[in-house]
Amino acid sequence: MRTLLIGGRGQLGTALRARLAGEVIAPDRSQLDLTETAGVAAQLDQLRPDVVINAAAYNLVDRAEDEPELAFLQNALVVRHLARAVDAIGGTLVHVSTDHVFGLDGALRQPLRETDLPGPVSVYGASKLAGEGFVRSLCARHFVLRTCGLYGVAESPGKGNFVATMLRLGRQQGEVRVVDDQHCTPTRADDLARAIVELVSGVDYGLYHVTNAGATTWCGFAREIFRLAALPVKVTPITSAEFAAKARRPAWSVLAGERIATRLSQPLPHWTTALAEYLAARGELNRG
Numbered sequence: 001m002r003t004l005l006i007g008g009r010g011q012l013g014t015a016l017r018a019r020l021a022g023e024v025i026a027p028d029r030s031q032l033d034l035t036e037t038a039g040v041a042a043q044l045d046q047l048r049p050d051v052v053i054n055a056a057a058y059n060l061v062d063r064a065e066d067e068p069e070l071a072f073l074q075n076a077l078v079v080r081h082l083a084r085a086v087d088a089i090g091g092t093l094v095h096v097s098t099d100h101v102f103g104l105d106g107a108l109r110q111p112l113r114e115t116d117l118p119g120p121v122s123v124y125g126a127s128k129l130a131g132e133g134f135v136r137s138l139c140a141r142h143f144v145l146r147t148c149g150l151y152g153v154a155e156s157p158g159k160g161n162f163v164a165t166m167l168r169l170g171r172q173q174g175e176v177r178v179v180d181d182q183h184c185t186p187t188r189a190d191d192l193a194r195a196i197v198e199l200v201s202g203v204d205y206g207l208y209h210v211t212n213a214g215a216t217t218w219c220g221f222a223r224e225i226f227r228l229a230a231l232p233v234k235v236t237p238i239t240s241a242e243f244a245a246k247a248r249r250p251a252w253s254v255l256a257g258e259r260i261a262t263r264l265s266q267p268l269p270h271w272t273t274a275l276a277e278y279l280a281a282r283g284e285l286n287r288g
């Protein structure tokens, strides 16, 4: 099987490169830029991959509020071209989306299913929802995976994640203030990568919610990071209003995992287990 991996230097892309078998072509952005749509179509036509995985995205949630054209270009319009081009060669497209397609229904407190009506509250969320819509309507063989709170080790320089940020701030300041009214499921990039690898070995195309198991808030996530690393950091819970980020975030981002569970050889681990393994691999777990 020949796989073309786009965004292979990001958090998810780096985890995928470690897991994908067969022939894997993983150009960096200088070799394949999704915004150069003619070049992308030409490369697909020449390479004829069986599977194309799009792990690239415009991810700057707050900045997107000020540059919606760029967010929609990267997360929606180029994805439309990509979906058409992959369909034209009879390939399978794996596209990654986000919990930020939800948020409009603030009363929701049940894990969100693939059949629940999305309703984004930010430019980023709206652009990602548009992108997944193009994939679902234009490429017959598709897997669209919505995930949440992704963290992993990116080969690309300068790509931090919430875990790294908390460890850095905790060590520097001894105290952090973290939002406690946004519910989420932190998800290790390596677990999402495993789910993708298993999915593409089959033909159960469609939309999937893919996260680690369980749920917490960003504040709960921070507390667990410091507990596992045995760092004496004071964690102060604050509200989203107090944090005052430019973009709104969903208050409830817990995605239901029943559908993906039926497709995997074993369920994805609980988020606390995944976090402990991630910290252990980074030499940050306190085993005392």
Ligand SMILES: NC(=O)c1ccc[n+]([C@@H]2O[C@H](COP(=O)([O-])OP(=O)(O)OC[C@H]3O[C@@H](n4cnc5c(N)ncnc54)[C@H](OP(=O)(O)O)[C@@H]3O)[C@@H](O)[C@H]2O)c1
Pocket (backbone or CB within 6 Å): 006, 007, 008, 009, 010, 011, 012, 013, 028, 029, 032, 033, 034, 035, 054, 055, 056, 057, 058, 059, 074, 096, 097, 098, 099, 128, 147, 148, 149, 150, 151, 154, 156, 157, 159
């Ligand atoms: N991070 C999260 O918390 C989170 C949560 C939910 C869903 N997601 C989704 O999960 C997916 C993977 O996210 P991630 O955190 O792994 O992303 P990431 O670490 O930011 O990596 C994105 C990669 O895409 C590349 N890229 C960006 N624009 C490109 C373009 N026009 N052409 C080619 N490559 C381009 C980047 O290249 P450079 O290295 O050159 O910048 C980078 O290697 C995305 O679809 C994202 O929306 C992320």
